[in-house]
Amino acid sequence: MPGYDYKFLEKPKRRFQCPLCSKAMREPVQVSTCGHRFCDTCLQEFLSEGVFKCPEDQLPLDYAKIYPDPELEQQILALAIRCIHSEEGCRWTGQMKQLQSHFSTCAFNVIPCPNRCNVKLTRRDLPEHLQHDCPKRKVKCEFCGSEFTGEAFENHQGICPQESVYCENKCGARMMRRLLAQHTMAECPKRTQPCKYCGKEFVYDTIQNHQYHCPRFPVQCPNQCGAPNIAREDLATHVKESCGSALVLCPFKEAGCKHRCPKLVIGRHLEETTKSHLTMMCNLVGRQRQEIAELRRDLEELSVSHDGVLIWKLNDYSRKLQEAKMHSNHEFFSPPFYTHRYGYKLQASAFLNGNGSGEGSHLSVYIRVLPGEYDNLLEWPFSYKVTFSILDQSDPSLSKPQHITETFNPDPNWKNFQKPSSSRSSLDESALGFGYPKFVSHEEIRKRNYIRDNAIFLKASIEIPQKIMA
Numbered sequence: 001m002p003g004y005d006y007k008f009l010e011k012p013k014r015r016f017q018c019p020l021c022s023k024a025m026r027e028p029v030q031v032s033t034c035g036h037r038f039c040d041t042c043l044q045e046f047l048s049e050g051v052f053k054c055p056e057d058q059l060p061l062d063y064a065k066i067y068p069d070p071e072l073e074q075q076i077l078a079l080a081i082r083c084i085h086s087e088e089g090c091r092w093t094g095q096m097k098q099l100q101s102h103f104s105t106c107a108f109n110v111i112p113c114p115n116r117c118n119v120k121l122t123r124r125d126l127p128e129h130l131q132h133d134c135p136k137r138k139v140k141c142e143f144c145g146s147e148f149t150g151e152a153f154e155n156h157q158g159i160c161p162q163e164s165v166y167c168e169n170k171c172g173a174r175m176m177r178r179l180l181a182q183h184t185m186a187e188c189p190k191r192t193q194p195c196k197y198c199g200k201e202f203v204y205d206t207i208q209n210h211q212y213h214c215p216r217f218p219v220q221c222p223n224q225c226g227a228p229n230i231a232r233e234d235l236a237t238h239v240k241e242s243c244g245s246a247l248v249l250c251p252f253k254e255a256g257c258k259h260r261c262p263k264l265v266i267g268r269h270l271e272e273t274t275k276s277h278l279t280m281m282c283n284l285v286g287r288q289r290q291e292i293a294e295l296r297r298d299l300e301e302l303s304v305s306h307d308g309v310l311i312w313k314l315n316d317y318s319r320k321l322q323e324a325k326m327h328s329n330h331e332f333f334s335p336p337f338y339t340h341r342y343g344y345k346l347q348a349s350a351f352l353n354g355n356g357s358g359e360g361s362h363l364s365v366y367i368r369v370l371p372g373e374y375d376n377l378l379e380w381p382f383s384y385k386v387t388f389s390i391l392d393q394s395d396p397s398l399s400k401p402q403h404i405t406e407t408f409n410p411d412p413n414w415k416n417f418q419k420p421s422s423s424r425s426s427l428d429e430s431a432l433g434f435g436y437p438k439f440v441s442h443e444e445i446r447k448r449n450y451i452r453d454n455a456i457f458l459k460a461s462i463e464i465p466q467k468i469m470a
Contacts, residue, residue, distance in 0.1 A: 001026065003039045009080040009093060016076050018042050019056055024079065024096075028072045032065040037072060085109065088122075197231075221245070255280035305337040308462040310348055311391075315455045317352070324353035331355075336370055339462045344382055345372030348460045349433060358437035363390070363445065367460055368433030371420045380419040381412045385463040390440055393452040402448060403459075404440050 003023030012024045020042035027040040036056045038046075043055075043066070052061045077097035083090040084099075085108035092102050103109045107124035114126075115136035121129055130137060139153040140146070144162040161178035168180070169190035175183060184191055192201040198216040211217055215233035222235075223245035230238050239246045244264040250257040251270070257280060259269055270277070312334040314320060324330040334348040351364040358364045365388050372378075386408055392401035410417045416434055440450075450456055 001041050003042070004076070004096065006084065006096060006099075007082040007086060009082065012076070012079060016072070016079070020046060024076050025072070028069045028076070029066050030069045030072075031061060032067060033062065034059050037069055040068070083108070252277045252280055255284045304335070304345075306341045306343070308337075308339045308343070308464050310334055310337045310346075310458075310460040312348060312350075312458045312460070313455055314350070314352075314458065317451055317454050317456050321352045324351065325360075328359070329355055334458070334460075337460075338372070339384065340464050342374045342377065343372075343464070344375075344378060344384075344462075345370045346460070346462070347433075348388075348458065349435075350458060354437065356437040358439070361441055362438040363440050363442070364435065364437045365439045365458060365460075366433035366435030368416050369420050371422045375419055375422075378419075381410070381414075381417040383410055383412055383417070385409050386434075387459075387461045387463070388436065388439060389459040389461075390445070390450055391457040391459055392448050392450060393457065394449040404444070404450075406436055406439060408434070410434065 002021035003018045003026045005023050008024070015037075016024050018025045018028075018039040019036070020038055023039075025037060025039045028037050029040045029043060030037045031054055034054050034057055036054055038055070046055055047061070053059060054061055078095050080093060081096050081099065083092040083102060083106060085106060086092075088108045090106055090108045092106065094102065105123075108122050110120050111123055111126070113119045113121070113129060113134055113136070115130070115134050117134050117136045119129065119134070135154070136149055139148055141148065141153070141156060141160055143160050143164070146156070148156055159177070161176065163177050164174060165177050165180060167173045167175075167183060167188055167190070169184065169188050169192075171188050171190040173183060173188070189205060191204050193204050193207055194201050195207060195210055195214055195216075197211070197214050197218070202210050216231045218229040219232050219235060221227050221230060221238065221243055223239065223243050225243045225245040227238065227243070244262065246263050247260055248263045248266055250259040250266070250273075255277065257273070257277060259273070261269055314332065320332065324332075329351065330353070332350050332352065334350075336345055336347045338345055346367055347370050349366050349368070351358070354360055354362040355364040355366075367386055367388075369382050387405060388407075389403045389405040392403050394401050411434070414434055416432075445451060445456070
Protein backbone atom coordinates (compact mmCIF):
# COMPACT_ATOMS: atom_id res chain seq x y z
CA MET A 1 0.00 0.00 0.00
CA PRO A 2 1.17 3.63 -0.48
CA GLY A 3 2.69 5.79 2.26
CA TYR A 4 1.25 6.82 5.61
CA ASP A 5 -1.66 9.27 5.45
CA TYR A 6 -2.01 10.04 9.15
CA LYS A 7 -2.67 13.46 10.70
CA PHE A 8 0.85 14.60 11.59
CA LEU A 9 1.39 17.33 14.16
CA GLU A 10 3.91 18.82 11.74
CA LYS A 11 4.14 18.20 8.03
CA PRO A 12 6.81 15.47 7.43
CA LYS A 13 10.07 16.73 6.01
CA ARG A 14 10.69 16.22 2.34
CA ARG A 15 13.25 13.46 2.95
CA PHE A 16 10.52 11.44 4.69
CA GLN A 17 8.09 11.80 1.73
CA CYS A 18 7.80 9.26 -1.08
CA PRO A 19 8.25 11.03 -4.47
CA LEU A 20 5.64 8.72 -6.00
CA CYS A 21 2.70 9.02 -3.55
CA SER A 22 3.81 12.29 -1.79
CA LYS A 23 3.08 10.71 1.62
CA ALA A 24 5.31 9.66 4.51
CA MET A 25 7.13 6.54 3.29
CA ARG A 26 5.87 3.14 4.39
CA GLU A 27 8.59 0.42 4.48
CA PRO A 28 11.10 2.70 2.69
CA VAL A 29 13.65 1.21 0.27
CA GLN A 30 16.77 2.86 -1.19
CA VAL A 31 18.13 2.60 -4.71
CA SER A 32 21.86 2.16 -4.00
CA THR A 33 22.99 3.37 -7.42
CA CYS A 34 21.45 6.86 -7.03
CA GLY A 35 20.43 7.03 -3.34
CA HIS A 36 16.74 7.86 -3.91
CA ARG A 37 14.18 6.42 -1.49
CA PHE A 38 10.54 5.31 -2.09
CA CYS A 39 7.75 3.35 -0.45
CA ASP A 40 8.43 -0.28 -1.26
CA THR A 41 4.85 -0.74 -2.60
CA CYS A 42 4.94 2.46 -4.67
CA LEU A 43 8.24 1.47 -6.33
CA GLN A 44 7.01 -2.07 -7.05
CA GLU A 45 3.85 -0.71 -8.72
CA PHE A 46 5.96 1.70 -10.79
CA LEU A 47 8.33 -1.07 -11.94
CA SER A 48 5.39 -3.41 -12.70
CA GLU A 49 4.54 -1.19 -15.67
CA GLY A 50 7.79 -2.30 -17.36
CA VAL A 51 9.82 0.89 -16.80
CA PHE A 52 13.11 -0.12 -15.15
CA LYS A 53 14.34 3.39 -14.42
CA CYS A 54 14.52 5.43 -11.25
CA PRO A 55 11.34 7.58 -11.09
CA GLU A 56 13.45 10.54 -9.91
CA ASP A 57 16.46 10.71 -12.26
CA GLN A 58 15.42 8.14 -14.97
CA LEU A 59 18.72 6.18 -14.48
CA PRO A 60 18.57 2.41 -15.10
CA LEU A 61 17.54 0.30 -12.08
CA ASP A 62 18.87 -3.04 -10.91
CA TYR A 63 16.55 -5.11 -8.69
CA ALA A 64 19.58 -6.49 -6.89
CA LYS A 65 20.59 -2.98 -5.75
CA ILE A 66 17.31 -1.95 -4.03
CA TYR A 67 17.56 -2.34 -0.23
CA PRO A 68 15.27 -1.68 2.74
CA ASP A 69 16.15 1.42 4.82
CA PRO A 70 15.30 0.46 8.43
CA GLU A 71 16.99 3.54 9.89
CA LEU A 72 14.78 5.89 7.86
CA GLU A 73 11.75 3.77 8.73
CA GLN A 74 12.43 4.20 12.45
CA GLN A 75 12.73 7.96 11.99
CA ILE A 76 9.37 8.04 10.18
CA LEU A 77 7.71 5.85 12.85
CA ALA A 78 8.94 8.34 15.46
CA LEU A 79 7.01 11.22 13.85
CA ALA A 80 4.27 12.71 16.07
CA ILE A 81 0.67 12.14 14.91
CA ARG A 82 -2.92 12.53 16.11
CA CYS A 83 -5.24 9.56 16.55
CA ILE A 84 -7.11 8.65 13.37
CA HIS A 85 -10.29 9.22 15.42
CA SER A 86 -9.35 12.80 16.31
CA GLU A 87 -12.30 14.26 14.37
CA GLU A 88 -14.62 12.00 16.39
CA GLY A 89 -13.25 13.41 19.65
CA CYS A 90 -10.08 11.49 20.56
CA ARG A 91 -7.37 13.86 21.91
CA TRP A 92 -4.41 11.39 21.90
CA THR A 93 -1.12 12.39 20.24
CA GLY A 94 2.10 10.40 20.10
CA GLN A 95 4.65 8.70 17.86
CA MET A 96 3.35 6.81 14.85
CA LYS A 97 4.76 3.54 16.19
CA GLN A 98 2.64 3.94 19.36
CA LEU A 99 -0.65 4.14 17.43
CA GLN A 100 -1.45 0.41 17.53
CA SER A 101 -0.94 0.18 21.29
CA HIS A 102 -3.17 3.29 21.68
CA PHE A 103 -5.94 1.50 19.80
CA SER A 104 -6.13 -1.04 22.67
CA THR A 105 -7.47 1.72 24.93
CA CYS A 106 -8.91 4.32 22.50
CA ALA A 107 -12.58 4.99 23.35
CA PHE A 108 -13.33 5.78 19.71
CA ASN A 109 -11.73 2.67 18.19
CA VAL A 110 -14.19 0.17 16.66
CA ILE A 111 -14.00 -3.31 18.22
CA PRO A 112 -16.12 -6.50 17.99
CA CYS A 113 -18.55 -7.40 20.78
CA PRO A 114 -16.86 -9.88 23.21
CA ASN A 115 -20.08 -11.96 23.18
CA ARG A 116 -19.43 -12.68 19.46
CA CYS A 117 -22.78 -11.27 18.35
CA ASN A 118 -21.19 -10.04 15.06
CA VAL A 119 -21.71 -6.37 16.04
CA LYS A 120 -18.79 -3.93 15.83
CA LEU A 121 -18.94 -0.65 17.73
CA THR A 122 -16.73 1.94 19.42
CA ARG A 123 -15.17 0.98 22.77
CA ARG A 124 -17.08 3.74 24.58
CA ASP A 125 -20.44 2.34 23.35
CA LEU A 126 -19.63 -1.22 24.41
CA PRO A 127 -21.00 -1.10 28.04
CA GLU A 128 -24.41 0.18 26.85
CA HIS A 129 -24.49 -2.50 24.17
CA LEU A 130 -23.60 -5.32 26.60
CA GLN A 131 -26.26 -4.20 29.08
CA HIS A 132 -29.21 -3.46 26.78
CA ASP A 133 -28.69 -4.32 23.10
CA CYS A 134 -26.46 -7.38 22.69
CA PRO A 135 -28.55 -10.35 21.46
CA LYS A 136 -26.15 -12.75 23.27
CA ARG A 137 -26.53 -11.17 26.74
CA LYS A 138 -28.27 -13.12 29.56
CA VAL A 139 -31.75 -11.83 30.63
CA LYS A 140 -34.32 -13.25 33.08
CA CYS A 141 -38.09 -12.80 32.49
CA GLU A 142 -39.69 -11.01 35.43
CA PHE A 143 -43.06 -12.78 34.90
CA CYS A 144 -42.28 -16.48 34.33
CA GLY A 145 -38.71 -16.50 35.75
CA SER A 146 -37.17 -18.17 32.69
CA GLU A 147 -33.66 -17.14 31.58
CA PHE A 148 -32.95 -16.20 27.94
CA THR A 149 -30.26 -14.74 25.77
CA GLY A 150 -30.97 -11.14 24.75
CA GLU A 151 -32.04 -12.26 21.28
CA ALA A 152 -34.39 -14.94 22.58
CA PHE A 153 -35.76 -12.56 25.25
CA GLU A 154 -36.78 -10.07 22.58
CA ASN A 155 -38.84 -12.85 20.97
CA HIS A 156 -40.25 -13.88 24.36
CA GLN A 157 -41.37 -10.35 25.19
CA GLY A 158 -44.98 -9.86 24.22
CA ILE A 159 -45.83 -13.58 24.28
CA CYS A 160 -45.00 -14.61 27.86
CA PRO A 161 -48.13 -16.51 29.00
CA GLN A 162 -47.67 -15.39 32.63
CA GLU A 163 -47.50 -11.64 31.86
CA SER A 164 -50.45 -9.60 33.12
CA VAL A 165 -52.06 -7.70 30.22
CA TYR A 166 -55.14 -5.61 29.48
CA CYS A 167 -57.80 -6.78 27.05
CA GLU A 168 -56.90 -5.62 23.55
CA ASN A 169 -60.51 -4.52 22.97
CA LYS A 170 -60.11 -1.90 25.73
CA CYS A 171 -62.98 -3.25 27.84
CA GLY A 172 -60.88 -2.58 30.98
CA ALA A 173 -60.32 -6.24 32.02
CA ARG A 174 -56.79 -7.34 33.06
CA MET A 175 -55.59 -10.96 33.13
CA MET A 176 -52.64 -13.26 32.36
CA ARG A 177 -51.93 -13.55 28.64
CA ARG A 178 -52.76 -17.30 28.58
CA LEU A 179 -56.40 -16.45 29.50
CA LEU A 180 -56.75 -13.64 26.95
CA ALA A 181 -57.87 -15.72 23.94
CA GLN A 182 -60.90 -17.22 25.75
CA HIS A 183 -61.89 -13.82 27.12
CA THR A 184 -61.65 -12.16 23.69
CA MET A 185 -63.65 -14.85 21.94
CA ALA A 186 -66.54 -15.43 24.37
CA GLU A 187 -66.60 -13.01 27.29
CA CYS A 188 -65.45 -9.51 26.21
CA PRO A 189 -68.37 -7.07 25.76
CA LYS A 190 -66.23 -5.20 23.21
CA ARG A 191 -65.44 -8.26 21.05
CA THR A 192 -66.20 -8.02 17.33
CA GLN A 193 -68.73 -10.14 15.49
CA PRO A 194 -69.39 -10.37 11.73
CA CYS A 195 -72.73 -9.28 10.25
CA LYS A 196 -74.42 -12.32 8.70
CA TYR A 197 -75.56 -10.24 5.71
CA CYS A 198 -72.54 -8.13 4.67
CA GLY A 199 -69.74 -9.99 6.52
CA LYS A 200 -68.24 -6.84 8.05
CA GLU A 201 -67.26 -7.00 11.72
CA PHE A 202 -68.80 -4.81 14.41
CA VAL A 203 -68.56 -4.46 18.20
CA TYR A 204 -70.81 -7.06 19.82
CA ASP A 205 -73.21 -4.58 21.48
CA THR A 206 -73.63 -2.43 18.30
CA ILE A 207 -74.36 -5.06 15.63
CA GLN A 208 -78.10 -4.80 16.25
CA ASN A 209 -78.10 -1.10 15.28
CA HIS A 210 -76.00 -1.88 12.18
CA GLN A 211 -78.81 -3.91 10.62
CA TYR A 212 -80.86 -0.71 10.17
CA HIS A 213 -78.13 0.54 7.78
CA CYS A 214 -76.52 -2.68 6.47
CA PRO A 215 -76.22 -2.42 2.64
CA ARG A 216 -76.88 -6.17 2.24
CA PHE A 217 -79.88 -6.35 4.62
CA PRO A 218 -82.90 -7.80 2.71
CA VAL A 219 -85.75 -5.32 2.08
CA GLN A 220 -89.01 -5.32 0.12
CA CYS A 221 -89.60 -3.47 -3.17
CA PRO A 222 -91.63 -0.27 -2.53
CA ASN A 223 -93.59 -0.96 -5.74
CA GLN A 224 -94.69 -4.33 -4.31
CA CYS A 225 -93.57 -6.19 -7.42
CA GLY A 226 -93.04 -9.37 -5.39
CA ALA A 227 -89.26 -9.68 -5.87
CA PRO A 228 -87.87 -11.49 -2.76
CA ASN A 229 -84.83 -10.59 -0.62
CA ILE A 230 -83.52 -7.47 -2.37
CA ALA A 231 -80.32 -6.16 -0.74
CA ARG A 232 -80.76 -2.58 0.50
CA GLU A 233 -77.88 -1.28 -1.70
CA ASP A 234 -79.39 -2.99 -4.80
CA LEU A 235 -82.86 -1.55 -4.30
CA ALA A 236 -82.31 1.61 -6.38
CA THR A 237 -80.92 -0.44 -9.31
CA HIS A 238 -83.80 -2.88 -9.02
CA VAL A 239 -86.42 -0.11 -9.11
CA LYS A 240 -84.67 1.59 -12.05
CA GLU A 241 -83.80 -1.44 -14.20
CA SER A 242 -85.61 -4.60 -13.08
CA CYS A 243 -88.83 -3.71 -11.29
CA GLY A 244 -91.81 -4.29 -13.60
CA SER A 245 -94.05 -2.09 -11.46
CA ALA A 246 -91.76 0.96 -11.48
CA LEU A 247 -92.95 4.03 -13.41
CA VAL A 248 -90.63 5.02 -16.27
CA LEU A 249 -90.54 7.83 -18.83
CA CYS A 250 -90.89 7.11 -22.53
CA PRO A 251 -87.48 6.56 -24.24
CA PHE A 252 -88.45 9.36 -26.67
CA LYS A 253 -88.65 11.91 -23.86
CA GLU A 254 -85.79 13.93 -25.40
CA ALA A 255 -87.84 14.20 -28.60
CA GLY A 256 -90.83 15.55 -26.64
CA CYS A 257 -92.91 12.55 -25.48
CA LYS A 258 -94.05 13.07 -21.87
CA HIS A 259 -95.71 9.66 -21.37
CA ARG A 260 -95.04 7.89 -18.05
CA CYS A 261 -96.17 4.33 -17.27
CA PRO A 262 -95.12 1.09 -15.48
CA LYS A 263 -92.11 -0.54 -17.06
CA LEU A 264 -94.09 -3.67 -17.94
CA VAL A 265 -96.36 -1.79 -20.36
CA ILE A 266 -93.83 0.61 -21.93
CA GLY A 267 -93.52 -1.75 -24.93
CA ARG A 268 -97.22 -1.41 -25.72
CA HIS A 269 -96.93 2.38 -25.56
CA LEU A 270 -94.04 2.29 -28.07
CA GLU A 271 -96.04 0.10 -30.47
CA GLU A 272 -99.11 2.35 -30.32
CA THR A 273 -97.23 5.64 -30.81
CA THR A 274 -94.67 4.73 -33.51
CA LYS A 275 -95.94 7.35 -35.97
CA SER A 276 -96.02 10.22 -33.46
CA HIS A 277 -92.58 9.25 -32.16
CA LEU A 278 -91.19 9.29 -35.71
CA THR A 279 -92.64 12.78 -36.24
CA MET A 280 -91.06 13.96 -32.97
CA MET A 281 -87.65 12.54 -34.00
CA CYS A 282 -87.84 14.21 -37.42
CA ASN A 283 -88.57 17.54 -35.76
CA LEU A 284 -85.70 17.00 -33.32
CA VAL A 285 -83.28 16.18 -36.16
CA GLY A 286 -84.40 19.30 -38.01
CA ARG A 287 -83.80 21.49 -34.96
CA GLN A 288 -80.39 19.92 -34.35
CA ARG A 289 -79.41 20.33 -38.01
CA GLN A 290 -80.28 24.04 -37.82
CA GLU A 291 -78.29 24.44 -34.62
CA ILE A 292 -75.28 22.70 -36.18
CA ALA A 293 -75.44 24.97 -39.25
CA GLU A 294 -75.58 28.06 -37.00
CA LEU A 295 -72.62 26.79 -34.97
CA ARG A 296 -70.62 26.17 -38.15
CA ARG A 297 -71.31 29.69 -39.38
CA ASP A 298 -70.27 31.12 -36.03
CA LEU A 299 -67.09 29.02 -36.09
CA GLU A 300 -66.24 30.16 -39.62
CA GLU A 301 -66.68 33.80 -38.63
CA LEU A 302 -64.37 33.34 -35.64
CA SER A 303 -61.63 31.83 -37.81
CA VAL A 304 -61.77 34.55 -40.51
CA SER A 305 -58.97 37.17 -40.62
CA HIS A 306 -60.06 40.78 -39.86
CA ASP A 307 -56.96 42.79 -40.78
CA GLY A 308 -57.42 43.18 -44.55
CA VAL A 309 -54.51 40.83 -45.38
CA LEU A 310 -54.76 37.29 -46.74
CA ILE A 311 -51.67 35.04 -46.88
CA TRP A 312 -52.86 32.01 -48.85
CA LYS A 313 -50.66 28.92 -48.96
CA LEU A 314 -51.42 26.47 -51.79
CA ASN A 315 -49.82 23.14 -50.82
CA ASP A 316 -49.22 20.22 -53.20
CA TYR A 317 -48.77 22.73 -56.02
CA SER A 318 -47.59 20.29 -58.73
CA ARG A 319 -50.59 17.98 -58.28
CA LYS A 320 -53.05 20.88 -58.27
CA LEU A 321 -51.45 22.34 -61.41
CA GLN A 322 -51.88 18.99 -63.21
CA GLU A 323 -55.46 18.87 -62.00
CA ALA A 324 -56.06 22.36 -63.40
CA LYS A 325 -54.53 21.34 -66.75
CA MET A 326 -56.86 18.33 -66.97
CA HIS A 327 -59.99 20.37 -66.17
CA SER A 328 -60.37 23.64 -68.04
CA ASN A 329 -61.10 26.73 -65.92
CA HIS A 330 -60.47 24.81 -62.68
CA GLU A 331 -60.64 27.41 -59.89
CA PHE A 332 -59.20 27.18 -56.36
CA PHE A 333 -60.76 29.33 -53.60
CA SER A 334 -59.00 30.89 -50.61
CA PRO A 335 -60.44 31.13 -47.11
CA PRO A 336 -62.62 34.29 -46.78
CA PHE A 337 -61.25 37.33 -44.92
CA TYR A 338 -62.45 40.75 -43.77
CA THR A 339 -60.96 44.09 -44.75
CA HIS A 340 -61.15 45.24 -41.14
CA ARG A 341 -63.25 44.61 -38.05
CA TYR A 342 -66.92 44.91 -39.05
CA GLY A 343 -65.74 45.41 -42.67
CA TYR A 344 -66.19 43.88 -46.12
CA LYS A 345 -65.95 40.10 -46.54
CA LEU A 346 -63.69 39.09 -49.46
CA GLN A 347 -62.34 35.95 -51.06
CA ALA A 348 -59.47 35.33 -53.47
CA SER A 349 -59.39 32.64 -56.15
CA ALA A 350 -56.69 31.25 -58.43
CA PHE A 351 -56.56 29.41 -61.75
CA LEU A 352 -53.19 27.63 -61.57
CA ASN A 353 -53.30 26.89 -65.32
CA GLY A 354 -54.74 30.30 -66.17
CA ASN A 355 -58.13 31.62 -67.17
CA GLY A 356 -59.28 33.49 -70.25
CA SER A 357 -56.32 35.05 -72.08
CA GLY A 358 -53.89 33.47 -69.56
CA GLU A 359 -55.14 29.91 -69.93
CA GLY A 360 -52.34 27.40 -70.41
CA SER A 361 -49.50 29.87 -69.83
CA HIS A 362 -50.17 31.95 -66.71
CA LEU A 363 -51.38 31.87 -63.12
CA SER A 364 -54.61 33.91 -62.90
CA VAL A 365 -55.80 35.55 -59.66
CA TYR A 366 -59.10 37.22 -58.82
CA ILE A 367 -60.90 38.75 -55.85
CA ARG A 368 -64.58 39.08 -55.19
CA VAL A 369 -66.92 40.40 -52.52
CA LEU A 370 -68.90 37.87 -50.45
CA PRO A 371 -72.07 38.47 -48.44
CA GLY A 372 -70.84 39.60 -45.02
CA GLU A 373 -72.29 40.06 -41.55
CA TYR A 374 -71.96 43.85 -41.64
CA ASP A 375 -72.94 44.69 -45.26
CA ASN A 376 -75.90 46.86 -44.17
CA LEU A 377 -73.51 49.14 -42.24
CA LEU A 378 -71.01 49.67 -45.09
CA GLU A 379 -70.74 52.06 -48.05
CA TRP A 380 -71.30 50.57 -51.53
CA PRO A 381 -69.90 49.90 -54.04
CA PHE A 382 -66.64 48.51 -52.60
CA SER A 383 -63.93 51.02 -53.63
CA TYR A 384 -60.67 50.27 -51.80
CA LYS A 385 -57.33 49.52 -53.46
CA VAL A 386 -56.48 45.80 -53.83
CA THR A 387 -52.94 44.42 -54.13
CA PHE A 388 -52.04 40.89 -55.30
CA SER A 389 -48.60 39.34 -54.72
CA ILE A 390 -46.92 36.00 -55.27
CA LEU A 391 -44.28 35.77 -52.55
CA ASP A 392 -40.63 34.95 -53.20
CA GLN A 393 -39.59 32.25 -50.69
CA SER A 394 -35.83 32.79 -51.11
CA ASP A 395 -33.75 33.06 -47.94
CA PRO A 396 -33.67 36.83 -47.15
CA SER A 397 -30.19 36.43 -45.62
CA LEU A 398 -28.84 35.31 -49.03
CA SER A 399 -30.76 37.56 -51.42
CA LYS A 400 -33.50 40.16 -51.27
CA PRO A 401 -36.89 38.52 -52.01
CA GLN A 402 -38.43 39.68 -55.29
CA HIS A 403 -42.19 39.45 -54.83
CA ILE A 404 -44.35 39.93 -57.95
CA THR A 405 -47.08 42.47 -57.20
CA GLU A 406 -50.05 44.00 -59.03
CA THR A 407 -52.45 46.66 -57.65
CA PHE A 408 -55.81 47.97 -58.91
CA ASN A 409 -58.59 50.30 -57.80
CA PRO A 410 -62.06 48.71 -58.10
CA ASP A 411 -64.34 49.97 -60.87
CA PRO A 412 -67.49 51.22 -59.10
CA ASN A 413 -69.56 50.13 -62.09
CA TRP A 414 -68.32 46.52 -61.97
CA LYS A 415 -71.15 44.29 -60.75
CA ASN A 416 -68.85 42.31 -58.45
CA PHE A 417 -68.14 45.39 -56.29
CA GLN A 418 -71.81 46.18 -55.66
CA LYS A 419 -73.48 45.07 -52.46
CA PRO A 420 -73.77 41.25 -52.77
CA SER A 421 -77.04 39.44 -52.42
CA SER A 422 -77.28 37.42 -49.22
CA SER A 423 -78.42 34.42 -51.27
CA ARG A 424 -75.20 34.29 -53.36
CA SER A 425 -72.99 31.35 -52.43
CA SER A 426 -69.27 31.85 -51.78
CA LEU A 427 -68.61 29.19 -54.43
CA ASP A 428 -70.96 30.63 -57.11
CA GLU A 429 -68.83 30.12 -60.26
CA SER A 430 -71.01 32.52 -62.24
CA ALA A 431 -69.76 35.39 -60.11
CA LEU A 432 -66.10 35.53 -61.27
CA GLY A 433 -64.21 38.19 -59.37
CA PHE A 434 -62.04 41.00 -60.70
CA GLY A 435 -58.33 40.34 -61.19
CA TYR A 436 -55.53 39.37 -63.57
CA PRO A 437 -55.84 36.56 -66.13
CA LYS A 438 -52.08 36.96 -66.79
CA PHE A 439 -50.89 37.67 -63.26
CA VAL A 440 -47.60 35.72 -63.59
CA SER A 441 -46.42 33.29 -66.26
CA HIS A 442 -45.52 29.69 -65.56
CA GLU A 443 -42.03 30.44 -66.87
CA GLU A 444 -41.57 33.37 -64.45
CA ILE A 445 -42.76 31.27 -61.49
CA ARG A 446 -39.96 28.77 -62.11
CA LYS A 447 -37.17 31.39 -62.22
CA ARG A 448 -36.91 32.00 -58.46
CA ASN A 449 -38.15 30.35 -55.27
CA TYR A 450 -41.81 31.17 -55.84
CA ILE A 451 -42.34 27.43 -55.53
CA ARG A 452 -40.69 25.88 -52.48
CA ASP A 453 -41.46 22.56 -50.77
CA ASN A 454 -44.12 22.12 -53.50
CA ALA A 455 -46.11 25.13 -52.25
CA ILE A 456 -46.72 28.74 -53.29
CA PHE A 457 -47.88 31.73 -51.25
CA LEU A 458 -50.39 34.25 -52.68
CA LYS A 459 -51.05 37.46 -50.81
CA ALA A 460 -54.05 39.75 -51.14
CA SER A 461 -54.12 43.03 -49.16
CA ILE A 462 -56.70 45.80 -48.98
CA GLU A 463 -55.69 49.44 -48.38
CA ILE A 464 -58.22 50.80 -45.89
CA PRO A 465 -57.97 54.42 -44.65
CA GLN A 466 -57.03 54.66 -40.97
CA LYS A 467 -60.13 56.69 -40.12
CA ILE A 468 -62.39 53.86 -41.30
CA MET A 469 -60.47 51.25 -39.30
CA ALA A 470 -60.75 53.46 -36.22
